[in-house]
Amino acid sequence: MKKFAGQSIIDKLSERFEASKPQLTSNTTIAEVRKKALNHLVENGLPHPKAEEYKFTNLTRALEKNINFELETETVSVSKEDVEKLRIKGLDAYYLTYINGEFSADFSDEVAAEGATFTPLSTAIAGDNALASKYFDKLSKSTEDAFVAMNSVLASEGAVIEVKANTVIEKPIFIQHINTRSSDVQVKNLIEIGTNAQVTVIEKVDTLGAEPGFSNVVNEIGVAAGANTKFYKIENDTPTSYHISNIHVTQAKDSRFTSNTIALDGAMVRNNLDIKLEGEGCEAYMNGLYLLHGKTHVDNHTTVDHTMPNAYSNELYKGIMDEKSRGVFNGKIFVRKDAQKTNAFQSNKNILLTDDATVNTKPQLEIWADDVKCSHGCTTGQLDKDALFYLMARGIRKDRAMAMLLHAFASDVIENLEIEPIQAYVEAIITSRLEK
Amino acid sequence: MSDDNQILEEFTSKEYEFGWTVDLEADEAPKGLNEDIIHFISAKKEEPEWLLAWRLKAFRMWQKMEEPDWANVKYPRVDYQDIKYYSAPKKSKKPKSLEEVDPELLATFERLGISLTEQKRLTGVAVDAVIDSVSVATTFKETLSELGIIFCSFSEAVQEHPELIKKHLGSVVPMTDNYFAALNSAVFSDGSFCYIPKGVRCPMELSTYFRINAANTGQFERTLIVAEEGSYVSYLEGCTAPQRDENQLHAAVVEIKAAKDAEVKYSTVQNWYPGDKNGKGGIYNFVTKRGICEGDNSKISWTQVETGSAVTWKYPSCILKGDNSQGEFYSVAVTNNYQQADTGTKMIHIGKNTKSRIVSKGISAGYSQNSYRGQVQVMKRATNARNFSQCDSLLMGDKCGAHTFPYIDIENSSAQVEHEATTSKIGEDQIFYCQQRGIDEESAVALIVNGYAKEVLNKLPMEFAVEAQKLLALTLEGSVG
Numbered sequence: 001m002k003k004f005a006g007q008s009i010i011d012k013l014s015e016r017f018e019a020s021k022p023q024l025t026s027n028t029t030i031a032e033v034r035k036k037a038l039n040h041l042v043e044n045g046l047p048h049p050k051a052e053e054y055k056f057t058n059l060t061r062a063l064e065k066n067i068n069f070e071l072e073t074e075t076v077s078v079s080k081e082d083v084e085k086l087r088i089k090g091l092d093a094y095y096l097t098y099i100n101g102e103f104s105a106d107f108s109d110e111v112a113a114e115g116a117t118f119t120p121l122s123t124a125i126a127g128d129n130a131l132a133s134k135y136f137d138k139l140s141k142s143t144e145d146a147f148v149a150m151n152s153v154l155a156s157e158g159a160v161i162e163v164k165a166n167t168v169i170e171k172p173i174f175i176q177h178i179n180t181r182s183s184d185v186q187v188k189n190l191i192e193i194g195t196n197a198q199v200t201v202i203e204k205v206d207t208l209g210a211e212p213g214f215s216n217v218v219n220e221i222g223v224a225a226g227a228n229t230k231f232y233k234i235e236n237d238t239p240t241s242y243h244i245s246n247i248h249v250t251q252a253k254d255s256r257f258t259s260n261t262i263a264l265d266g267a268m269v270r271n272n273l274d275i276k277l278e279g280e281g282c283e284a285y286m287n288g289l290y291l292l293h294g295k296t297h298v299d300n301h302t303t304v305d306h307t308m309p310n311a312y313s314n315e316l317y318k319g320i321m322d323e324k325s326r327g328v329f330n331g332k333i334f335v336r337k338d339a340q341k342t343n344a345f346q347s348n349k350n351i352l353l354t355d356d357a358t359v360n361t362k363p364q365l366e367i368w369a370d371d372v373k374c375s376h377g378c379t380t381g382q383l384d385k386d387a388l389f390y391l392m393a394r395g396i397r398k399d400r401a402m403a404m405l406l407h408a409f410a411s412d413v414i415e416n417l418e419i420e421p422i423q424a425y426v427e428a429i430i431t432s433r434l435e436k
Numbered sequence: 437m438s439d440d441n442q443i444l445e446e447f448t449s450k451e452y453e454f455g456w457t458v459d460l461e462a463d464e465a466p467k468g469l470n471e472d473i474i475h476f477i478s479a480k481k482e483e484p485e486w487l488l489a490w491r492l493k494a495f496r497m498w499q500k501m502e503e504p505d506w507a508n509v510k511y512p513r514v515d516y517q518d519i520k521y522y523s524a525p526k527k528s529k530k531p532k533s534l535e536e537v538d539p540e541l542l543a544t545f546e547r548l549g550i551s552l553t554e555q556k557r558l559t560g561v562a563v564d565a566v567i568d569s570v571s572v573a574t575t576f577k578e579t580l581s582e583l584g585i586i587f588c589s590f591s592e593a594v595q596e597h598p599e600l601i602k603k604h605l606g607s608v609v610p611m612t613d614n615y616f617a618a619l620n621s622a623v624f625s626d627g628s629f630c631y632i633p634k635g636v637r638c639p640m641e642l643s644t645y646f647r648i649n650a651a652n653t654g655q656f657e658r659t660l661i662v663a664e665e666g667s668y669v670s671y672l673e674g675c676t677a678p679q680r681d682e683n684q685l686h687a688a689v690v691e692i693k694a695a696k697d698a699e700v701k702y703s704t705v706q707n708w709y710p711g712d713k714n715g716k717g718g719i720y721n722f723v724t725k726r727g728i729c730e731g732d733n734s735k736i737s738w739t740q741v742e743t744g745s746a747v748t749w750k751y752p753s754c755i756l757k758g759d760n761s762q763g764e765f766y767s768v769a770v771t772n773n774y775q776q777a778d779t780g781t782k783m784i785h786i787g788k789n790t791k792s793r794i795v796s797k798g799i800s801a802g803y804s805q806n807s808y809r810g811q812v813q814v815m816k817r818a819t820n821a822r823n824f825s826q827c828d829s830l831l832m833g834d835k836c837g838a839h840t841f842p843y844i845d846i847e848n849s850s851a852q853v854e855h856e857a858t859t860s861k862i863g864e865d866q867i868f869y870c871q872q873r874g875i876d877e878e879s880a881v882a883l884i885v886n887g888y889a890k891e892v893l894n895k896l897p898m899e900f901a902v903e904a905q906k907l908l909a910l911t912l913e914g915s916v917g
Contacts, residue, residue: 337834353849360846365840365859367831369834370833373860381852
């Protein structure tokens, strides 16, 4: 018998789908996808606590308890100051701002770079934009993850970004989400990077107020041959907000994709990062830092699927768990039969600062090809006592010495963040945390 | 070498008929599993009431359980009603001397370096003719009983030491632990019982070799080892020679208890029938092995060399309950052709200053799938727990797979846990180097594989280690080139 969870949520979602049916099913191609996703949800439910993929993260129960999933239409005013405050200081970017999942032209910049086009998802669907049908629920599949299915049923807004071949977008594109409701926000971004193009996309989700909110964001990113894409995900939401992110990437020949995931706060955060290397000579880099305190629960699930030869992937995730926080890491590396000469590396390092903090990690290697170099390493421990002693012997107070060592621990990942204002932003948060 | 190869080729490609024709004995249970069968087994073994009740309880639990499907192995579902759960020791036609034994089998023994008397025993040459072996066994028995060590078959122990069995049976692996453990609890046929009294250091390796009637313990074995305070024992199970068995399903349970300052070393070499070259037939080996370090400063060490069975599902584990207790797991798992192995360990740190070490070496060849699945858990109160895990995989060819699923769950900030895994293949330069020095390719592969697995093989008792090395080479023959 199949184990079923989240019935009450699914009932509400079905109701909502029926209520806004005309709007959600205006485009016939997308309508099909939505119906299929809903059927899948109704049949299979949300992740059961025993489901392997959500074993340590009972998001279903947390949502049932905290989020009402009612359709809210009430408009809220968000001030310019709020929007500015939640951005990153000193970062020059094309800001695309969404309030409660609705695109806000007032707060957003025009993406004025040549070769790049931005369309809100609703417009793209209404206008039968080719990218919408090409990517919507295509790279991420509703059959594989219940939250992707949920997103595919209800997501009516998001960003559709196309970068034409051979264009280099100098300024990063910053997708900013600000939520104010205790309900859910479903957003889907579809991004296509043309041959040899280069772009950086940053995504940050924030909640205003102390109400618990839930945001479910899916990014589907197609990286064409020779292109270079960097994706930043900054998670520093309120301690009562729930978030799930699905980033699904396919890479063509000789392309490069870098993902940087920085998790700093939130009630429960789940990141699914799934990269498929579908051409020869691809490179994928995954950096992650989770610096947790309070009762924050962050779960990073990453998958790299090597399907073609001569590809390279490198993953580095580091975590510092303080107070009653919990860090979960699951890194999968698949090396398929044809992916000879693959180099795949993975490293996950954790520090527990208190006995109330927990870490659950599962690095997973699955290999079907013989001429490969693959390794993973995983450590959990505490700060080096000798190093601490060394610093204290030189007259540095214990808390200062600890802060220095934790900074050093996190610096591997921070150094990989190529954008200086983001580095500074993360550094400042670490410093303020450690000084507390 | 080529002659040997040919022999081996024939040997491995041959459908094995030896031992498959058995004259049906009168005391054999009909196929299927129900409470009557359990009554039947229990009555046959003249078991006390409480054991029957225990079996029945396990059976009722088992009926409510579902067969686990999380392991990374695929096999057709077992029809549990199509299995005979009890048959008395088989009286098949026994060859009178080694001359009557399949020469190819003997050739294999020769290559494994198994002594003549051992060969006779393994091929089932009437045991009473093997005077040496009998006398050896008797002498051993005397020495052991002088020290107060009990080492006998499980049924014997039930009759003679019921209080010990009653106290310890199911205390490490409860009957409801998992599907196969429950099945075993309901229908276990026989096995070994070993009890080391306080302060006794067992002077020899206890091996199922020396227990003569261990030859036919059947498919649902149950082993219980109890080491009292300050005692030490090294226990060997299995044997390097190919074991031909008609039972497809093996669901054994091994329980180990180590009291304060006790040390138990458990070594296994498993070489059951892996099925033919096309993956037909072969044994399903679903084993639950677990030890508990109950007392402070106790130590349990598992060493396994897995080369046989079509499907292996086996996770020898240690519960480190006592302070300063230690758990170790050393494993070499080799899969070839269509074999599948999902094996690993669990180290549960409960006590303070507990240490564990895991070294797992997987070797996959042919079309096989080899998985390491392990868990290291540090509970909240287990301060200063320390674990080091290393799991390496070696792949030969691009048709096989190597998988690692390590779970690391830490709830204590003073824990230090490290895990590393690598995957590699045998380097062409390494083979070239050997060939340049006149070592042919097959031997070079054997040499390199043995070097790769050395860390584990070194942990085996010496005689075993020599055989295991040869066994590795033999299992992998023909998989490179």
